[in-house]
Amino acid sequence: MATEPLMLDEDEIVLSELADDELVEQMHEDLYDGLKEEIVEGTSILLGRDWSAEKVLNEALVEGMRIVGIDFRDGILFVPEVLLAANAMKGGMEILRPLLSETGVKPIGKMVIGTVKGDIHDIGKNLVAMMLEGAGFEVFDIGINNSVEDYFEALEKHQPDILGMSALLTTTMPYMKVVIDEMVSQGIRDDYIVMVGGAPLNEEFGRAVGADAYCRDAAQAADTAPRLVRVHRAGGTVGA
Numbered sequence: 001m002a003t004e005p006l007m008l009d010e011d012e013i014v015l016s017e018l019a020d021d022e023l024v025e026q027m028h029e030d031l032y033d034g035l036k037e038e039i040v041e042g043t044s045i046l047l048g049r050d051w052s053a054e055k056v057l058n059e060a061l062v063e064g065m066r067i068v069g070i071d072f073r074d075g076i077l078f079v080p081e082v083l084l085a086a087n088a089m090k091g092g093m094e095i096l097r098p099l100l101s102e103t104g105v106k107p108i109g110k111m112v113i114g115t116v117k118g119d120i121h122d123i124g125k126n127l128v129a130m131m132l133e134g135a136g137f138e139v140f141d142i143g144i145n146n147s148v149e150d151y152f153e154a155l156e157k158h159q160p161d162i163l164g165m166s167a168l169l170t171t172t173m174p175y176m177k178v179v180i181d182e183m184v185s186q187g188i189r190d191d192y193i194v195m196v197g198g199a200p201l202n203e204e205f206g207r208a209v210g211a212d213a214y215c216r217d218a219a220q221a222a223d224t225a226p227r228l229v230r231v232h233r234a235g236g237t238v239g240a
């Protein structure tokens, strides 16, 4: 009996057949396209080729997310695409996370992040948290509608390098000053880097409330945070 020839889609890419550098490049593209399954597969293939978890994280995932962040900042990618990319990245991170802690690779810093009291917007905050994770941070996301007490409890519990606050409403953004003023009163202000962000904020507002940095978007936050942590740990002044 005659058999039909097996037709392979010419465009179909078999990840396991790619050389390391081609696979990494393909993963950057897959991350950009938000393809979670492919990112999970690529991550496993590289680990199977004896890549360290740290190398996979930095060269395949973080670098891919850096490219996504640049195009997001430049208005080439939009929120839905970035959320998909972030979700794909999380797929890879889930595989790497236990390996990274096993091998003792330390996060480059810790951040507590939350949206301020009275405000339930969290899409931007979630993006910042994901981009920071992508940049090698351990992020403790305390969600929305956070009071001074909530922030303080999280600082006490997680001892982060950075406190990040997000606000999307002109009526809630002044609450950032309430938190920072309370940090000053309790004598703990200089123990932490304070980063703020959200659509209605700007550089001037950041300075006025006494934050160390205002970041206009997640890509800038992921660029700024490691730099400030290095300066803060070296005993320098990080303030705006």
Ligand code: B1M
Pocket: 079, 113, 118, 119, 120, 121, 122, 123, 124, 125, 127, 128, 163, 164, 165, 166, 167, 168, 169, 170, 171, 195, 196, 197, 198, 199, 200, 214, 215, 216, 217, 218, 219, 221
């Ligand atoms: Co609201 N909302 N909303 N809303 N909402 C705005 C913010 C608004 C500008 C819409 C408008 O009128 N044009 C307006 C605020 C007006 C003002 O204050 N001047 C508004 C209003 C009025 C309201 C309600 C009061 C409406 C009502 O009930 N009458 C209500 C408030 C509820 C509350 O919080 N108490 C409300 C409710 C909602 C929804 C629940 C429906 C929904 C939120 C869903 C959610 O977040 N899960 C919603 C949405 C989606 C918006 C818009 C349309 C989009 C916000 C968003 O997600 N943007 C928004 C209009 C707009 O902004 N175009 C609007 C995408 C996101 C990626 O950007 O959050 O800016 P963004 O985050 C960026 C940067 O700002 C920065 O990086 C992020 C990523 O690049 N960033 C940081 C953010 N946080 C950072 C922290 C950092 C660093 C960078 O360091 C720590």
